[in-house]
Amino acid sequence: MKSYYNVLGLMSGSSLDGLDLALCRFEKSADRWEYEVIAAQTFPYHRDLQVRLAKAIDISAYEFVKLDVELGEFISLTVNNFLAGKPLKPDFIASHGHTTFHQPAIGVTSQIGSGAVIATHTGITTVCNFRTNDVALGGQGAPLVPIGDELLFGHFDACLNLGGFSNISFRKDGRRVAFDISPCNMALNYLANQLNMDYDRDGQTARSGVVNQILFDRLNSLDFYRIAGAKSLGKEWFDTVFRPCLDETDLPLADKLCTLTEHIAYQLAQSSAGNKGETMLVTGGGARNVFLIERLRAIGTKSIIIPDEQTIDFKEAIIFAFLGVLRMRGEVNCLKAVTGATRDCCGGAVFN
Numbered sequence: 001m002k003s004y005y006n007v008l009g010l011m012s013g014s015s016l017d018g019l020d021l022a023l024c025r026f027e028k029s030a031d032r033w034e035y036e037v038i039a040a041q042t043f044p045y046h047r048d049l050q051v052r053l054a055k056a057i058d059i060s061a062y063e064f065v066k067l068d069v070e071l072g073e074f075i076s077l078t079v080n081n082f083l084a085g086k087p088l089k090p091d092f093i094a095s096h097g098h099t100t101f102h103q104p105a106i107g108v109t110s111q112i113g114s115g116a117v118i119a120t121h122t123g124i125t126t127v128c129n130f131r132t133n134d135v136a137l138g139g140q141g142a143p144l145v146p147i148g149d150e151l152l153f154g155h156f157d158a159c160l161n162l163g164g165f166s167n168i169s170f171r172k173d174g175r176r177v178a179f180d181i182s183p184c185n186m187a188l189n190y191l192a193n194q195l196n197m198d199y200d201r202d203g204q205t206a207r208s209g210v211v212n213q214i215l216f217d218r219l220n221s222l223d224f225y226r227i228a229g230a231k232s233l234g235k236e237w238f239d240t241v242f243r244p245c246l247d248e249t250d251l252p253l254a255d256k257l258c259t260l261t262e263h264i265a266y267q268l269a270q271s272s273a274g275n276k277g278e279t280m281l282v283t284g285g286g287a288r289n290v291f292l293i294e295r296l297r298a299i300g301t302k303s304i305i306i307p308d309e310q311t312i313d314f315k316e317a318i319i320f321a322f323l324g325v326l327r328m329r330g331e332v333n334c335l336k337a338v339t340g341a342t343r344d345c346c347g348g349a350v351f352n
Helices: 047-054 061-083 115-122 132-136 146-152 185-193 201-208 213-220 235-247 253-272 290-299 309-329
Strands: 004-012 019-029 032-043 092-103 108-112 126-128 158-162 165-172 175-183 279-283 303-305 349-351
Touching: 004 061, 004 309, 019 061, 019 309, 032 061, 032 146, 032 309, 047 061, 061 092, 061 108, 061 115, 092 115, 092 235, 092 309, 108 132, 115 126, 115 349, 126 309, 146 165, 146 175, 146 309, 158 253, 165 253, 175 253, 185 235, 185 253, 201 253, 201 290, 213 235, 213 253, 253 290, 279 309, 290 303
Parallel strands: 004 092, 092 126, 158 279, 279 303
Antiparallel strands: 004 019, 019 032, 092 108, 126 349, 158 165, 165 175
8 A cells, every 4th residue: 555645635614715725645664654735725716706605505406516617617717737747646635625515413414616627627536425434333423633633634623614614623532523613714804895895804993892691691592502522513504593693782783893803712612621732723714814823722721833835824734635645545534523423434425
């Protein structure tokens, strides 16, 4: 079996910032995995595609299938442009796809961006649909990054990702545990958009507001926060449960942003308290939210480590590339201790 792999990892997050590409080299020696990022770049979605992805849960079955193919075509074109002139060609592509439906309680999860289209249009073997096997086994299908946290970033006591949703992973009682925590950039950007901003840079608008105790308490009282063990969030939950809390509150947007930021920081601090370790690696777009990180440092107990910009922006794409390595080796890449499935599994569909 090979000990090294060149892989292109692709990640499309729920915040719809764009498509992250990370061309990586992985090598295993003495039972330890190491990685190197050869090149990485984010490609924004054009406005029409971004809007259609945001509304994907409300379109017809026919339009949904078309969007799956069209996103695959966009990804293929992006990959071909990205790889042009690069010093090496990847052995395969590992694509997260874009999550549309995610309701594991009824066995449903869907990540679009056709792997067959990507493999055909790039000429490169493509691994995708990493979540479906775990959901079929009764798991949450998320988070998927903890196996990468364990094998690539295990020197940190905990790994916190601040994307569209926030999630955390750490070792507890000799095993890796992980779960989604709360909405993060998806909710913050939703409010920022109402101020005609793509996002609240550095949390400046949130900083100018004040915390509203009524809204703060309402958000913290949501049933999801009382669930113990494996749990995950999807856009459906955000749209039907969380967003109405924001919409039904008559407050200045700066106060809503300030209260939401405090809520996120509070939930992050509460969730990380279950980890006895000291160091917590923080990545994802939220790691750049200066005000949010300040609030987390103020109310949390961990030593927060903000890594280099490449790791902040591309850690998930790196780990999905690594999930592809494990899939091609036939090794476990999804942990039942994390998702609540009946067993560990090796997830991912392969298209040649």
